[in-house]
Amino acid sequence: MEVRVRFAPSPTGFLHIGGVRTALFNWLFARHEGGKFIVRIEDTDKQRSEKRFEEDVLKNLEWLGLASDEPIVRQSERLDIYERTLKKLFEEKRVYFCFCSTEELEAEYEAQLSQGLVPKYSGKCRALSPAAAAEKLRANPGVVRFKMAEKTVAFTDMIRGKVEFNTGLFGDIIIAKGMREPLYNFASVVDDADMGITHVIRGEEHLSNTPKQMMLQEALGLPTPRYAHLPLILGPDKKKLSKRFLTNSINDYRSQGYLPSALLNFLVLLGWHPTDNREVLTVPEMVEAFSIKRVQKAGAIYNPEKLDWMNSMHIRAMDEKALAEHLASFVPEHWAGDRERLTRAIALVKDRMKNLADFRKEVGFIFELADYKPSMLVWKQATSEKTAERLEHARALLAGDKGSAFPSEGTEAALMQYANEEGRGDVLWPLRVALSGQEASPGPVELLRVLGKRESDTRIGEAIGKLRTEL
């Protein structure tokens, strides 16, 4: 039988890190098994669902490469189906209308609690005759309750093994607010069956929903898919992932210059890893090695430092051309247009970038030299005068370069020889600062290579000018 899984977000907020991980595990499972991954939008809560959130979720899944294999399913477009199913449940007397007010219910729960009892719905409205219910319906919309049988329900979670619940503790749960307003547990069960979902992989917060859904499946004569409940991602404070991270949309990671593959790689390692010790994996490698049975049982803490490291590893693994594409939205247009220089700049800093946004601040000076103080050119105990002389010497050396690739091997050797004679810091430091205008940067020879002969000469000339006017 074909494996079919789904990712079922409710569009009540931007797509966040936790959602992506759930989507990823579903997607990997589907790909590994050669099955289908389907996105279902759970927008039954009209108050909280917003179209812009749905768009955000879909757009970001696409960016991450986790798009749905089949057309998106929207619960808001399936109200007829839920209504029909609900009618059937009414006919079979598996459900009933309840008209108890929130105040009544609260009072009931308090009373139960004070007697040391487990608070649950008393089942009061079960006794209402269909006629009485119809009468009340005229003034009060009511809610639909499911007659929960009291029994022990057991299932085998693919990650946790056997899990047991006593459904008697739940009471008669509300499954819809009216004939056309289904609630989560009900809509989810109907859709999973309709969509032919074979495996439900979701967050651990749904573990106790599973027995409720199984009871619903039983009442509707629907098959029970296999379940896997993923451990939750915890915040750095070892508590449930805080608002600070949950409200962070994937958009933020995207604009900070994280690569999709790095984000996915980081997330997959939160609760799973391959049998060997590999940590840096391409997406195809993840698919190949993935196994739901190897998923960890305990929650994992979100560690942003490791994400940075992972991103730098993925940046390094990417070739310069592909990186240039990704960089396009992170640099000014005229930089992106100067493809030749952009590629050389990328080669220069690829190994030192943690994210794509770093690129601009790491090598911006290649495109636009910022103003700097002449004193920055002077190495340790050297004088401005001496520094200017050394720069002039170096400049003359470079000007004599006749090779096709600048700087030629001979020029480089001559420069290094001069540096060794004068003191490496005394020559190399001012040269590097003259070329970069920065306290910290890649080395002078690398910079010469990226800037080219003419631009290098201009910059060294400027540096000498700065030193001379200061004297």
Added chain:
RNA sequence: GGCCCUAUCGUCUAGUGGUAGGACAACGCCCUUUCACGGCGUAAACAGGGGUUCAAUUCCCCUUGGGGCUACCA
């Protein structure tokens, strides 16, 4: 409170009935004109208590810690 899940370095984790390994982060050294990168190294963990056993981090129980659920949210 009740139900359920869970427990190895700060973090992600490997692992086995008999020296607890890797990665991130930290620290140190090397490389080096600078900053990174890189290389080498250091520190760092089996939550506690009972069992079972010649022997328990590993198997069992309890406690404790952490988490989830306990909605007319999903």
